[in-house]
Amino acid sequence: MTAFTLDNPAGVPSSPHKAFSNVAVIPLGERTLLMLAGQVAWDDDHRIVGGDDLRAQTRRVMDLIGQVLAAHGATFADVVNLRTFLTDISRIREYGEVRSEYFPGLPAPTSTTVEVSALFMPDALIEVEATAVL
Structure with a gap:
């Protein structure tokens, strides 16, 4: 079994009830997999x-x-997958316009975007999970 660490980097709000960590850091030999919790x-x-x-x-x-x-030590260039949850899929264009600002000139990561009836924060319109490989 591969060892991994869980982390809540400084400056990034973490769960108020310590219900989750912001990232799992998984060493894979010469590479490292970062699995980010939904933000x-x-x-x-x-x-x-x-x-x-x-x-x-x-x-x-x-x-x-x-x-x-x-x-x-990663950037958006290291992101290989995004999973996006929107409370109103008809607003996907608004999301896409902003998302493209973070991936300019890069190959777009693989992506899944779905509509959900609600998120865990009542006023949240969006939640995004990311996976990166270093």
């Missing part, structure tokens, strides 16, 4: 930022993902 657009006080502005929420989510990646 929502919350601040350090666990309040959703951006209100009904999906673009603002997406930017906050992507910035949090970027912080988790950076804490482990």
Whole structure:
């Protein structure tokens, strides 16, 4: 069995009840797999930022993902998969416009986007999980 570590990097809000870690770091020989927990657009006080502005929420989510990646020496160029949960799939274009800002000129990672009836934070419009390989 491969050993792994769980981490909550400084500057990234973690679960208020310690119910999850922000990232699992899994060594795979010469590579390292980073599996990021779903990120929502919350601040350090666990309040959703951006209100009904999906673009603002997406930017906050992507910035949090970027912080988790950076804490482990990774960038968006290392992301191989995104799993996105939207509360309104008709707004996918808004999400896609912001997401493309974080992957300019890069091959797009594999991706799954689905609509869900609700997220664990009542005002959250989006949650994104990421997997990266170093």
